[in-house]
Amino acid sequence: MNAPATTPAGSAAGSAVVAMTDPQLVADPYAGYDRIREEGPVRRAIALDGNPVWLVTRQADVREVMADPRVRVDPTGIPGAAQDARASQLRQIGMPEDAIGYLTGSIIDHDGADHTRLRKLVSRAFTVRRVGELRPRVEEIAADLLDRLPDPAERSLSDRADDTDLLEQYTYPLPITVICELVGVPEADRPNWRRWGATLVSMNPEAVPAAATEMIAHCHELTDRRRAEPQDDLLSALVVATDEHGDRLTDVEIVTMLLTLVFAGHETTAHLLANSAYALMTSERPQLERLLADPSGWTTAVGELMRTSGPVQIARVRYAAEDLQIGGVTIPQGDAIQPVLVAANRDPRAYDDPTRLDVTRHPAGRGDGHVGFGHGPHYCLGAALARQEGEVGLRMLFERYPRISFAGEAPQWLPLPGVRRLTALPVRLG
Template sequence: MTRSSLRSREATMDTVNLMDPALMTDPFRGFSRIREEAPIARACFPGQDTPIWLVTRYDDVKTVLGEHRFVNNPASIPGGDIPDLREKLMKARGIPDDYVVYLTDGILDLDGDDHLRLRRLVSRAFTARRVMEMRPRVEEISGRLLDALPGDRVVDLVEEYAYPLPITVICELVGIPESDRPLWREWGAKMVSLSPGAMAEPVISMVDYIHDLIPRRRAAPADDLLTGLIKAHDDDGDRFTDTELITMVLTLVLAGHETTAHLIGNGTAALLTHPGQLAMLRARPELMPRAVHELMRWCGPVQGTRVRYAAEDVELGGMTVKRGEAVMAVLVSANYDPRRFERPDRLDLTREEDGRREVHVGFGHGLHYCLGAALARQEGEVAFAGLLSRFPKLRLAVAPEELERQLMPASWRLASLPVLLR
């Protein structure tokens, strides 16, 4: 296929509106339809004048996530003046210029050696061995939360269990004082608001909070990740800047509880609406690690990656993505791609082998594979196991079609999960 014919195909494409309510309400069928119509498609965010490519098929998604030909930071592409679409989006949402850097210049946004430099600073806290050592504490937190759930009324499992478990775990790991953790829950909730300007206040509050916490922790060191990061910064400030220190804490706390909370919420709803799978899991609890993998594939909360950029011309799905053009890897369509998964629409808790590296791409792939994936999987295992063993009569308090979702592009989140325990 010639370059001109490739471009003529592009000209005839419909542009996908990522804020389309129908797409956000049912991203599984919506993105699957897009995937089968074209391997890659044009898309846009309202108010943004620069379109992006949606990469939808499993093999192409792994290419985007795993190859050096795609980068997270447009500044990594030498010789070009490529706009940073995330920076433009943050400014459009009302975040002051001097705070935007904390959302666009961290471990998730850097490439190559800079990414590895920051990743090494925190990777020891998330090794398989360290995560296993944390399991008794995660089980203790889960048990305490389950003890507090009332049996005489409808319980919102998102608010009273799915959120408190991972936010407690990550705040303890990082070093956020217990008295301040409700603030992070409040800020996290505000961050996902799509109202104009709503994102600015929590970003400012979180960054200012970390600014204030660092000198307090420097004066009173503790056995936590923040103390270790401060020491790395103070020992070699040229290797780890003030901005990177603050951004690292912000990223770890937000990413360390938001995704896991909605994995627990989505996964619980999936189990309660698939009684055969639920009964099998109750009868065979050893399936839990495989079940968490399948739930992450089937109803994972992160459905699309942050924007990446082609570092050179790349052909994907018969189309040429030009150097500097922005792409989003659509995880949900890759995880539902029948070219890779047999009967992908079917929830099958025995589908994925219990291996260290999963087949699904719910946690990403390649250099930017989720740093906290092992911890998130463990928290999911503990959360589901405790919930199912403690409450054999657990059931939805509303019809499945009445469950309310937070409509966000490239995300799948329950606003609440009303259940009856007894």
């Protein structure tokens, strides 16, 4: 990959190289990326892996990059591109070679025909109709979790030690239960997924390799069980799925798909719920009161909350398959490109008063009106399910506990670049 230039071309000329791991940027990504976006549409930066990258920050440009077939997620075969950067990172923390392919070869790591083939084999489980059929079960799971929360009438209001952690007891269990039921992960195995997920996110070299090895072995075992005894779930369907040419998924592809679906299907939704609940019970309380008065607004509200409080703030790195012009800047073939979702979703060129949460804001034109779920061929496969879980989970929480309040002194955000995740969400229910 080309080294970062002292004075990059076009609108980026003269701009200092951005360090994406800068503690100030990690601590306040909203203000930081707003400033970067307004300094120029494309900026040179040092990515999370230490390699140079172009940051694309304005919404029109982000959409263009994510939809352009000349911009790929897989650098293989692109002259000048850094090859297998994520695999190198995994090797640095001691990941066994035979595990790396499962973590770098998912549906989101493929382009073109390979990506289309994999997506077709699983997408029918996430159609709007199929997701709509799941709504009664999502509501049932949410009601059961709310029933398990401690009764505020039985607590002393002065006993802060008994505050409920909403992340641990509600916003995390809801989506992981839904996706595990859909995919076919037995209830007894679900605590392991929580443990594995937390370990992988931590990138702790002392724990990640063992957790990944254990998780992959578990998925192979589960696949073998479904092949011997099929159930009415997505994993069983993947085991027997064929495309129009009669091709089947290999066991490695099935396990990789399983890992992707379970993690992608609960981690981001859990934190969308937590981030949204925190915003609505603190700085955006008037918006919550509006929704309590008119519950029909929740569907629109979830889209706006995804725009303003989404947990994924940067999209995965992509690579220019040929020389490109983005925002008036020349991106050479092989260079890495990082779409910055948090900057695009607060772009004043796309929104009036973009920093303000407005639960009545309707998207202009077709689509989401934001890029929180991505854009183009890699648009989030489970977006319809995530929207439904967000609407059901938030509506039922605040209808049950309209006086719920944040019980912490200050929010504690996970200090990792590119994501916005609370470490806990202590609340008083009433």
